[in-house]
Amino acid sequence: MAETHRVQEKSLHERIMGDVEGRILSGEWPPGHRIPFEHELTLEYGCSRMTVNKALGELVKKGLIERRRRSGSFVTQPHGQSAVLEIHDIQREVEALGLLYDYKLDNRELRKANAEDRVKLEIASNAQVLAITCRHFTSDVPFCLEERLINVASVPEARDADFSAVGPGSWLLQMVPWRAAEHRIRAISADRRVAEALAIPNGTACLVIERRTWSGQTYITQVKVTYPGDRHELVAHFLPS
Template sequence: MVQTRLDAVRLDGAGPIYDQIRRSIRDLVLNGTWPPGTPVPPEHALMEQLGASRMTVHRALVQLAREGLITRRRRSGTVVANPPASHAMLDILSIPEEVERLGQRYGHEVLMREDGRVSAELALRFGLKRSEKICHLVTLHRADDKPHVLEERVIHLATVPAAADEDFGTTPPGDWLLRNSLWSQAEHAISAVPAEPDDARLLGIEAGEACLLIERRTWNQGAPVTAVRLLYPGTRHRFVGRFGPYGKV
């Protein structure tokens, strides 16, 4: 672990003191002087070094945490955060491949599975007909044994009957569908949502923390194939799309 030099944090004399502290630490992080995992000097040390009040130093660190540049922990102190993972915004990606592209080890666990008719709750959440027969799955995907994304998925058994005989223990649902079903149309939406308490516990984050919710549905010649909700911790991920005047490039 890289040890920080307190004298690396300097005031440049431009603007409010808290913002000078924020910019100085931000630049140390972004230029690689303080890589991920580097401990950030405690508030009292920064106060003494910079001649600033506790409130001023605290305000700077809170803002850096909001920007996702540092992670503040009550017992273990403040460290430089890992950079958010980047993902292609509109592609239907394999989550194992997504994790491997980050240079991390992939793993998954099917937390819940129910087959049968659609419940009233699921019908409302996914816009389904109560008469449909579906496979309902909740899967936690991990990267280096840490929660990466929480997936809730329904698979339409009338369109993909083979899903009824698959346990998804070896291959996660999304990858299994990519290999064993066809789709001709997809609908894709991204929104920002606060983490519900149960979801936050599974993702290892605080309840109410900002998350990115990806909702996707696919059809094959008008027949529904699957609908999925992917919940990503917002501070760990960002989604990127590149396109030109005639579509994606």
């Protein structure tokens, strides 16, 4: 009889975990949503409080929820990771977190390179660039802001790509072979423009990754990706020299 009780407790613990996790990953319970209190889940599932506590504890370990003393449990903000020395696809980065991905193109402009563009891509004064501003989302929450320049001479196909459905980073990784890249990483405080784009308060600490990629002696693209600082971290793996 005792063994049967333990099996039932285990299956209930897994069921509670699965139900809560499913609602989070589907977007039904977005970041910041309060999870029902333990006594509410105890009544809903007809189980002991210990079983509920164990299920929620496992979800805390997975990074899906956080517990706040005297307030309850809440869905956490997505916390992504990027390898410092890799060019990663933001859509895959989001989906690796088990979250729903969405994308929005905010601006696309084909123009003659201005002075700032020429410095970033080391191109001539008569060169053309495609300037793109877009955002990536997790379950309707802004994940990062992407601001990109594409050297049209290096990637003439970009002239006809509208990027309304596919992000420029994903498109470039599929279309254009690159030979080398450089990263610059810095912290900023969100100004009004960035704060509005990422739905965060003015002055919020943000992580900025700037990258240029090139093929041969020609730069292909320059991109600046801005993340809310509490939702992203950089990871590097290395060996002793």
